[in-house]
Amino acid sequence: MKVMIRLPLGEYFEAFIDLLKDNFDPFFKGMKKGVLSIIDHIEDFLHFIPWWLLIILVAILAWRLSGKKLGILSAIGLYIIYSIDLWSEMIDTLSLVFSATFLALVIGIPLGIWMAKKDMVERIVKPILDFMQTMPAFVYLIPSVIFFGLGKMPGAIATIIFAMPPVVRLTNLGIRQVPEDVVEAATSFGSTSGQMLLKVQIPLAMPTILAGVNQTIMLSLSMVVISAMIGARGLGEVVLSGVTQMQIGDGFEGGIAVVILAIVLDRITQAVGTRTNAKKTS
Known part of the structure; x- marks a missing residue:
């Protein structure tokens, strides 16, 4: 007769969440206030801009970055979203994506730099990033709701956690791939550690970092949905x-709007990375 021993991981997790909630409740309330303030300010700003002006601005940006074709297609795509009466919903989604992406980059890029500078930090953080990327997206919603309730805030926190790993990994990779002879030359000219990072390593790693930014934006959009x-x-x-x-x-229209928004954001951020890479090699 087999005796099955059940490991109560779920109960341990619940106890850990309760411990955090009981002891760090003021911290979570302060975080909620700060993140919601960022989201609301971005949302108010985007809602303040007339729809036609925002379409023109995005089209001009796409045109300057990637050419006439992308500019025209971006304008057509955004006008389709407006014409199916989903402009306000798109602005809400865009506000959450921008807020989550901004916070993910504020945390992720310095963490990636730290990983590139310290091998021990890389060995510790890499398994955590693996865990974050393999965890099903829906699971992130559970602790977010427990700590912050329902609404935009838990969505933003879940999005930040879900979308952060690519920019951390690619920042670390980009800085580590800077040629050693370039680093040695900068050192021989008396560059300090800060000058080396800001004037040599980050500029040379920028195309790789921007690829991570692109992936973070795309993951943010998928998680926001x-x-x-x-x-x-x-x-x-x-x-x-x-x-x-x-x-x-209605579901089909919402899906089409998500696809259009994803394509516009993806092509624009890719164009930024391409231009940066071209400047690097020229």
Whole structure:
């Protein structure tokens, strides 16, 4: 007769979450206030800009970065979103994506630099990043809701955690791939550690770092859509409503809007990386 021993990992996790909530509640409240302030300011700014002006600005940006074709396609895509009456939802989604991406970069890029400078930090952080990237996206929603309730805030926190690993990894990789002879030459000219980082390593690693930024933006957009399940507004809410209420047309329109937004953001950020790489090699 087999005796099965069950390891109560779920109970340990619940106890750990309760411990954090009981002892760090003021910290989580302060974090919620700060992150919501960032989201609300970005959202108010984007809502303040007339829809036609925002389309023109995005089209000009895309045109300058990648050429006429991308500029025209960006304008057409954004006008389609406006014409199917999902402009406000797109702005809500965009605000959450920008906020989560900004915070992910503020945390992720310095962490990647630290990993590149310290092998011990890299050995410690790499398994954590592996864990973060293999964990199903829906699991991040659970602790976020426990700590911050429903709404935009838990969606932003889950998005930050889910989208951060690529920029950490690629920042670390980019700095480590800077040629050793370039580092030695800068050292021989008397560069300090800070000058080496800011004037040599980061500029040379910038194309790789921007590739990480691109991936972070794309992951943020995908997670923001999933976050509609916990009350985050935006295009994800439209898609979720289409699925749960069998409103096929509305769900399809929401999906099309997400695809258009993803393509525009992806092509623009890729164009930034391409231009940076061209300047590096010229």
